[in-house]
Amino acid sequence: MDRREFLKIVGISTATGTATLYGCKPKPQAGDASGELGPVPTDKMTYRSFPSLHGDKVSILGYGCMRWPTLANPEGEGSIIDQDAVNELVDYAIAHGVNYFDTAPVYVQGWSEKATGIALKRHPREKIYIATKLSNFSNPSRENSMAMYHRSFKELQVDYIDYYLLHSLGGGGMDNFRRRYVDNGMLDFLLEERKAGRIRHLGFSFHGSQEVFDELLALHDKYHWDFVQIQLNYVDWDGSNAKGLYESLVKAGIPGIIMEPLLGGRLSKVPDHIVGRLKQRSPESSVASWAFRFAGTPEIILTVLSGMTYMEHLQDNLRTYSPLVPLNEEEKEFLYETGRLLKQYPTIPCNDCKYCMPCPYGIDIPAILLHYNKCVNEGNIPEDQQDANYRKARRAFLVGYDRSVPKLRQANHCIGCNQCSKHCPQRIDIPRQLHRIDRFVEELKRNTL
Template sequence: CLFCNLLIFSVCCGETGIKTFHDRYIDNGVLDFLLKEREEGRIRNLGWSFHGSVEVFDYLLSLDVKWDFVQIQMNYVDWRHASKRNVNAEYLYGELSKRGIPVVIMEPLLGGRLSKLNDHLVARLKQRRPENSVASWAFRFAGTYPDVLCVLSGMTYMEHLQDNLRTYSPLEPLNDEEKEFLEETAQLMLQFPTIPCNDCKYCMPCPYGLDIPAILVHYNKCVNEGNVPKSSQDENYRRARRAFLIGYDRSVPKLRQASRCTGCDQCSPHCPQRIDIPKELHRIDAYVEQLKQETL
């Protein structure tokens, strides 16, 4: 990252953990090279982006290396409820803070999901701060902690930039009661069976042409909007069925839908959230067929 004089290397070591880290960075001399470059002044700040296990995280912190920063996934859901084999941000931040290592935050909106909550949760947040966006709660959470160096927001539109400026200029840190309020919100959010996809697109391209992120994002959107009926006896079954199927065809071209998945599993190893992607695609495809055939 030349504009801020940071060099970030990714630590995503999968199942093999410390051995993979040694293969990638120690045994081939890469880490020694980076440390030498920092000593020579060509790298001003050296740190790493973490996607892995507690074992690897703790190991890197135990090395006799001065880290200038570490990038972690941190938001008010992952603080105590990290999904799959991710690590709770409360632990990650705490270990970095103890060592005085500045923190760069990725996924403050959990892949956008914390800006697109279901109507019940939106109403819950709006009741407290009617003038503020849903996303601003997540950004305030990320910016509240004193050792945070930078929050990566992933802005797309001018409105996002404007909302971020309103949130951070100046930042109003969360108080303890608001932190507890967001913890309760996270617990309510987890009652909805969404797939922990952050739409990062690391799983792409699919060799068989599927638009994996679009499929998972559509499913999550329908869950949050109450358009995933469990039975034909549900009160809003007809409306929800129509919304799911029409939205699916509009969001994902037919030749890129879940029905095309062969189960090759080239995607799963690249997923930072450790989603069993073929399993989820087959489940969604089976559900779509049930909706089409009206066999729920």
Template sequence: MYKRNYRNTEDAISILGFGCMRLPKINPDRPEIDEVAAQALFDYAFEHGINYFDTAFNYHQRLSEPFVGKALKKYPRDQFYLASKMPGFLVKEEKDVDEIFEKQLENCQVDYFDFYLCHAISDESFKVYDDCNIMEHLLKRRADGQIRHLGFSFHGSPEKLEELVERYDWDFVQLQLNYVDWNVQNAKRQYEILDAHGLPCIVMEPLRGGTLAVLCDEAAAVLRESEPDKSLASWGLRYAATLPNVLTVLSGMSAMDQVADNICTMENFEPLSESEMALVNKAGDIFTKTKTIPCTGCRYCMDCPSGVEIPGLFKLYNEYMLGEDKNDFVNGYKALGPEKQESQCTACDQCTEHCPQSIDVPEALKKVTALAEKLL
């Protein structure tokens, strides 16, 4: 597996990291992890050189960290890098910080985290870090060696990013970066800020929740015409890893074919050439005109107090916009049932507050309603 060294150290990080937010599940409608299938993915990944594993307290409704701890326990601690995150959105008072961190160490069955992040920071969400002195506690943990590298994952404006990187002594930052969001969410400027400050960039959502592994027919044709034997996903991974300040590219892999294909792409990594970069940008431009809802399926909006299956509805909508398969939309929509459809939405905006993509969820659900009325 191709690796990059963290700054000027001997820590060699695999260019492909294993994201643990979308592990295989026993039931697609439930958070419980299919541990046998997930362990097989971890074993295959580790055997093929992946040594960076990224989890979080709230992934799989708090089941990801305990599974990751069990799955990696069989391997020597000095042969993998483990990342997890402080869920500031769950901190109500200062004592919560240490309680959560200790629980995370217990969940993951480790004495320290190699990389630790303030989770899902936006323009507004850092306030709790000030109010509850979270940074004071995390900086102490770093000084004590329980955090080797401290950073944050970011979903906000370049102005806020600039403010944050100058405010504390960070070791790295995690950005949503892909060939669509390079312009759509100004990931270009965010990446440039990190580069200017000498902060390594860890990439999340290189395939935008899987949508760039599918694309619309016209965008897909641009890439397949050039490399018919390469997966669409491979283009997205290579795009992110081509940037020299990227340390690792996280992929939330949930099936063996995904793991195998991604490893095939990255184990002998080759940066995109200028002509390949032009093709990717062309495919991205076509994709942005499909007018999909920019949902990545992270499920931070869930559970909806009214029972609406928000990510499921957006997935049905986006799949129709990309492929225009009426039967798939109608069958999937009916299968959800009235109790999970957008008609139950009360526009409480709880979901919008938690969305890393800043989607106005009630407004986006109106698009689902309009499509359903058109097709049903």
């Protein structure tokens, strides 16, 4: 029966394929990329500037360089960055008004800075703003931190950096901040570098509690944070502490940069009825555009970062921000309500940043969590054998699981050593989630749900 269905599908897709081809013949011009939507504007980008940032005019869309496209490595295992695609994306983004590029030494397995540097080298340095970070999580020694700092200049092929960030503060509290930046004298060194002009603006990115955030902002008088990077989106607004962080920032009067406006794509891949809800409101806007408008609306926001792997994502975001139409109060309420509805889904807040990787025991953590989330959104997490779609959902979950994660990298191999959790900016209790998913898989396999 399965095979028959398969043949049917092949037959139908071939038939429609042919039909489309024939259908196209009489009007060959119809396939113009800009079609219904019109061309992506090149001169309508919204820019933000603050006196404290020496008149930098920064595009509201910032390019996050954490998710550059990759290719299968032609020389063996793993993958490499697709430099041609990176160049193409960067050129397109710059041509359409983007001028802020945010990378870090640890992004894309450590290849991001180099690839970003190569792509940006082909454009006038003074027209773009480059941001990178001191990602000394695993080894905060002064020696290693220094090496990392100098390496960034070399990889990016620059002699100054516009925006330099202490990478991911908050986790581990103030102790961790002191261990990574104060005790080893790195912060003092960076302040000197700012004075010398090799760092134009100094700030930090933050994932953590309100208390730690306020403590860090209290150090503003001492260090003068030029900007702060926080996570802001309409799900975290109520659900997490995004609202509080934002208000502290406004009070301190420090320009904010937004990361995770889309939660690693989780706010564009949403359950059907959420898609319906958003589309009903504005049928021609993408699901993602709501999240971007939300993040860009506050006046104190300098730029909103998006890690765009695909040209289509870049184009969609360019449309949203060329120019930005700020949300009104009623629209904000609508999104808060949407966020509350989304919160009811038991998705795991993984944004696929891969900071947890590599798991020393070979588990592909993000792939497992993403597969689980996908099944949640598609309604393939049966709760009971009596569920109407139990058989279909079971097959979709199990077959899809083997497809997305090799057997030896699945959740049942997680030993719970907990080395990953401390790296997670979303503070997911990874072993607990993996063990939960593993128990669910066992129940599906044994039909004991």
